[in-house]
Amino acid sequence: MKLLNRQTEQLSSWAAYLLVGTGALLMLAPFYFMFVFATHSRTEIFSLPPPLFIGDDFLANLEILTSRMPFWRNLGWSLYVAIASTALTLLFCSMGGYAFAMFQFRFKNMLFALVMATMLLPSFMNMIPTFMIMDMLGWIDQPRALYIPGAASAFGIFLMRQSVAATIPKDLIEAARMDGCGEFSIYLRIVLPLLRPALGTLGLITFIASWNNFIGPLIVMRTPEMYTLPLALRSLQSPVNTEWGALMTGSAIATLPLVVLFVLSSRQLISGLTTGAVK
């Protein structure tokens, strides 16, 4: 009976591995083919069977890419907007979340409910008002139109508020107050270091969202020199003459910063930093 149980357990374990493995392969396949196609010409990509391994047309594709669009400039704008977006979001959301979690002030709950209510609005409802506001401010075709409006996101404030409440004991704040810290000093020296895992998560989410943002730049960016990568790469596509090899090269290069970022920030995502703080 025991043997039978063990065999059943082993079988279900193998089945689970098979299922998860298949799922992982299906997820990875598009990325693999993106990198493979980035090294093949358009003709090779559409041949039968399609190429399965790395080719030698990467530099040719890169040349086509850079001749058709200001690729490196677009990459630069993408990086600039994503970094600015992430930095501002982390700053404002951590401050807002800390305030909502730790301070007592009038209309606190009402204000928090209001912030949360903004999450209920579908994003496409904001498109026209955003354009109108940016136009009024004279920010059309300027990167700040991409990173300032979302700098204090409701989701970010919510995430930070929950993290502060869960990871920072009130005693620590009071101990810092006894030790001579002012309110901003407490935020800077005690709260921020302890929020590192949550900041890592929010930073990663914000960076990826900004990096992949297509609709935002589509609304406010006018000249191709100011495009971010998703918008610029989309401009390579046309109904008859799309350079798929170049497009895949651009996409592959565009993916690399995200991979690097994930590797760098994965350590921050590991929580448990507050172990030993109290009791």
Next chain:
Amino acid sequence: MGQVSLQGIRKNYAEVSVIKGIDLEVQDGEFMVFVGPSGCGKSTLLRMIAGLESISGGELRIDGVRANELRPADRGAAMVFQSYALYPHMTVAENMGFALKMAGVPKQQRAAQVGRAAEVLHIVELLARYPKELSGGQRQRVAIGRAIVRKPAVFLFDEPLSNLDAALRVSMRTELSRLHKELATTMIYVTHDQVEALTLGNRIAVFNQGHIEQLGAPMDLYHRPANEFVANFIGMPNINLIDRPDSASAAHLALWEALQGSATVQRIGLRPEHLHLAGQGIPALVVLAEHLGDSSILHLQVEGVNGLLKAKVVAGQCITGQMVCIAPDASRVLRYDVDGRLMESGGNS
């Protein structure tokens, strides 16, 4: 210096009054203990002295200077929290030196002061570690070290031993006594543990519902509790409080007579160690005998008396279910009036 003066200190949360006008003078170098049941306001008062709670009324003076409006860091007080409240992202040395860093003390001087405090607390080898790498007792030492480094006028302890196991609590208690002698600094210590209060304090303030029931030296509180609340709160096992007899129970009447209860006495208090077993006396049933090794606590049922009486006797004299005779030590009785106040003539010598 470390003189703390509280005059008419009050604390209100909206309509609710939690501290109802406290007058108290804590002398320089004194070890003052605030003791009382949960929710009596002792921790709130400590936090008001620390500056972590605002003061609704009255005046707080530290070393003669009005401190009501001073920032916590400017009051010359250092606090040790129940939860230790060590910064988890800093090493022990950084934790201990943090207040000095905030005060702008140069790095070398900081290191020297931290080193001296670490020597006093025997935690020199822990300085490079993080709080998560320490045991509960070590964390508590670091928390105390963090307070010592600041050289405060007053140490404030908020139930600092309550998260430690029983054995560690005893050793830390001794350690705290040693520290107090060594530093000779004023200490205000909040606890709900009467053993800590009795063993540590020069004076004890017994709190109840936002006011001080009695203030005095530990043995005064034990031997002459000013009212039934203090009598009941101080002492383990609890004091026996015996009501004036209102029934015709012979045993109850005999007990009252043996306790020398007079007409004005409403209730009589008698410590368990002053209720003895005797060859002859008042008959009682041993409902439960708790053997503690060196002594036994007997829970006794005397006919007509409400509740069980406790007697602390030499170990192994009785077993549960046995009938015994008891005799109170009449010279040690505490007599309380109808309002539960100790009657002047009723104290023991």
